[in-house]
Amino acid sequence: MNYNAYLSVLLIAATCCSLVIAYLCWKRRELPIAISYGLGVLTGAFYTFGYAFEVVSTSIAQIQFWLRIEYIGIPFGTVLWFVLVLQYTGRQKLVSKWVVALLMIVPIITFISHNTNEWHHLFYSSMTLDYSEGFPLVTMEKGPLYKLHVAYSYSFFVVGMGMLIQMFRKATPRMRKQIAFMIIGSWGPFGFTLIYLSGLFYLPVDISPFGFIFSGIFYLWGIYQFNMLRLAPLALQKVFASMQDAVMVFDLDNILTSFNQSSKRVIAGINPSWIGQPAVQVFSQYPVLLERVRQGPTLENKIQISSRADQRFYNVHLSYIHDHVQKPAGKMLLLSDVTEMVRSEEILRDNARQLSELNTFKDKMFNVVAHDIRDPLAVLINLVEIMEDDLQDVEGDYEEIVLEMSQQIQNTFTLVESLLDWFRSQSGGMMFNPVERDLAQTIQTNLRMMQIRSESKQLRMINEIPKDTFVYADKEMLDLIIRNLLSNAIKFTGIGGTIRLQAAYESDAVVVSVSDTGGGMTSDQASMLLKEAYPVSSMGTAGERGIGLGLTLCKEFVHLNGGKIWFESIPLQGTTFYFTMPTRPEASTIRIAHEGVRE
Template identity: 75%
Template sequence: MSYNMYLSALLMAATCCSLAISYLCWKRRELPIAISYGLGMLTGAFYTFGYAFEIVSTSLEHIRFWLRIEYMGIPFGTVLWFIMVLQYTGRQALVRKWLVATLMIVPTITFVSHHTNEWHHLFYKSMTLNYSEGFPLVTLVKGPLYKLHVYYSYSFFVVGMVLMIQMFIKEKLRMKKQVALMIIGSWGPYGFTLVYLSGVIYMPIDISPFGFIISGVFYMWGIYQFNMLRLAPLALQKVFASMQDAVIVFDLDNSLTSFNQSANRVIAGINNKWIGQPAVQVFSQYPVLLEKIKQGPFMEGKVQLAGHADEQFYNVHVSFINDKNQRPVGKMLLLSDVTDMVRSEITLLENARQLRELNTFKDKMFSVVAHDIRDPLAVLVNLMELMEEEMQTYGEDQQEIVNEMGQQIHNTFTLVESLLEWFRSQSGGMIFKPVERDLAQTIQINIRLLLVRIENKQIHIISEIPKDTFVYADKEMLDLIVRNLLSNAIKFTNFGGTIRLRADRSDHKVVVSVSDTGDGITSDQASMLLQEDYPVSSTGTAGEKGVGLGLTLCREFVHLNGGEIWFDSTPAQGSTFYFSIPTLSEASSKQSDSLRGGRA
């Protein structure tokens, strides 16, 4: 049997090797480089398959047929290999549709001219059979289009090899092995073709296809032994692409090899052009991620990425990717969005804080009630006992005692009324529900509730609060604050006096003032007012008495709504009580600050 049969069998083995690599690339077709690499190996399979049958053919017609099969792959192999080199060396950004279309012009001319050579003979000037080796071989006289094809292919081969050699020089030792395998594998078909075309060594047959045997061996070795992550990352599976969490894959040199679609929502601007870029460039805006990917495997929760204006929080998990021998071949960064969980946690903490404040206030109010209700009730009991004794013993007129009892009963009623206001405002379990309210409308409603007292003392009420002045506060609490301050102003204003209400905006807050023309507050009273838990109630200008609970409630309610309360007073000229209340914009800003402060 002639040796051409052995060579044919060897070429069929090379064909199978190329097809196997193409199949592996098809399984990993989500990665652009796998497509160009796989198609390149498929063109080699056409070449080796066609030549395997060409060297065992017995007629010129059969040889022409198998040459056409070979040239279904030969013209396009170099361009596909060059595209693969661009992607492999980190120049994915250059691979555009227009560039690929331009590079394919000459291969297309080669393909068409070869299949139509009988019409023009510009590719092969002549084709004859040669029996010098004991079996028919074709002798080809090359035409100008064949030379164009050769020059074109080797020009790209030289540029591609320069790029891979540059990469080999720059890479670390572990990566040098992978690049070396790629260089040796690429030299296989091109090196053999160069020897054949140069004529340095006499070769009766074209040895170019046998170079694919060298390529197949080294490529398969690289894929299985070194697991070329740049060509076939282990993490790139269907589940990887569809995950809601962002997954970003790096090799051991911290160069980007792959990422899923969810990563686009987390890392600004990431795209396929970044494949092969170092982590320093990928995470230039996210130093916290860069630091973690360099450290190695770890898990850290609730990290806010810099530059995210929408306050997004992520759990960060970095792990090694191991091959079948449990050797690290890369790193995987997993980012899980936990923003909703963090915000819920912050809301719960804020609710817990408010609940603690309300419970503390409740306990304080119970103490106030116990203190304030004890004395008037004790006086009532004593007066009642005294009245009974005197009425039984002397039978005298007890008008003075009855008047004092009436005053004490009135005080007790006022206290109970204040307590009812408090409990009514907290019905449903002490729930704090701030809403946006029209301040001018709130003032007018509460003025109407106090109209009888205002008219009895002939007091002039002037409200300078413009319409559509909106504040953000709990409705019941705001009503109680306004009503108590108005009630106190009425109490301490002389007959025919004036009460003036104003509202001024200041730093996203509204400062409300209630001014009266009463007697003012003494320095001793001023030092204790709004400071003590149990203030002593003063008598009004018409002899009105209170229990001292109103301002305590005002102070607590203003604080709960995020404001402050204070006063100015000039003896014999009157007093002005101020309280601030937030607007909706300020409340939203505080919530954002709370979110930033709650970051782990």
């Protein structure tokens, strides 16, 4: 058995090795670098497969046939290898359709000229058989197109090898091992061919195809030991298990190796050309994510990412990817969109806060009611007892007692009316119905309701609020605020006094003032008003007894409508109450704000 048969078996083994690598690349075909690498080794498979049968062929015709098989791959191998180097060294942007098309011009000329050589003999000048080794070997005189093919291929080999060496010099120690395997593996086909073409040694057979055996060994070793195909297969199961989440895979040097489609919804502009880029470039607009990748595996936490459209919240989880021997081989960044959950939590927290404040206010109101309703009812009971004891004396003067009873009954009725207003407005929880209202008209309506009380004390009621002054507020609440402030002013203004109502615009609100010419308040009284949980009512100028609930309701209702309330008082000169109401819907929010009171 001649040794050419052994060579044929060895070349078939090299073909199988190349096909295995091509299959691995096909499994990773979502990566551009895997496509170029897979096509490159496939061209080598055509070369080794054709030469395996060429060395056992017995005629020129058979050899020419197998040469045609070899040249399906030979012309294109170098260009595909060069494309692989561009992608591997981070120059993916240079790999466009037009660039690849230009690079393929000479290989296509080589392919066509080889298959048409019998017409022009520009590729091979002549072909003869040599039997010196005991089996037929072809001897060929190379033509100009063959020399063009060789020069073209080695030009790209020199440039590509320079890129790999440059990358090797700048790489980290872990990455250098991987690049070294790339360099050594690449020298296989090119190095063996260079030795054969140089003629320095007597070589009866073309050893170029055997270079693929050499490179195949190193590439396979590199793939399984150093994950030369960029780790993506190790994370495929996790990626498919959570396709709604954004998944990004990095190697141990924080180089992006893969990502899924959902990542495009999170990282603006990400595309396959980013593969091979360091995390510092991938996350140039997202420093929080960059810090997570640099820190390594951490507990899941929540971050906020802003885009042109809106702000989204994501749970971030970073974990190691382990290889077949359970050694860390890379990192997987998982981003789960939890925006709706976060917003729901915010709504629930806001509702809980409002409910808590409502319950607090409810308790306060019940205490106020219990405190204020007890006294007038007790007085009524005492007065009725006096009337019962003294009714036998018909000559007695009951006018003062009757007037006092009337006043207490009126106060009690006012309290009940206020309570009804409060509970009616709160029947839907904290919800209210703000609408746009004409403030001047609302004031005038409430002034008419107070006409009998003001005329009894000969008060001048002056409304200086201009027409078409609109506020955005709840109707019932606004009426109660105005009615209580007017009632309070009438109560503390002496006979013949003046009550003045004014309004002024301030930013997106209207400031309403109710001024009286009453006796004002002392500093001690002023410091406690609008702040006490259990307000104590004072006696009016005509002996009126208040219920202490009105100002408490005013403060709460003003705040519910998004406004503020405060007052100014000068002893013996009078008091002015101020409150604000928003002028447009955007300025009105449902809130109970415990703001400081301006004094």
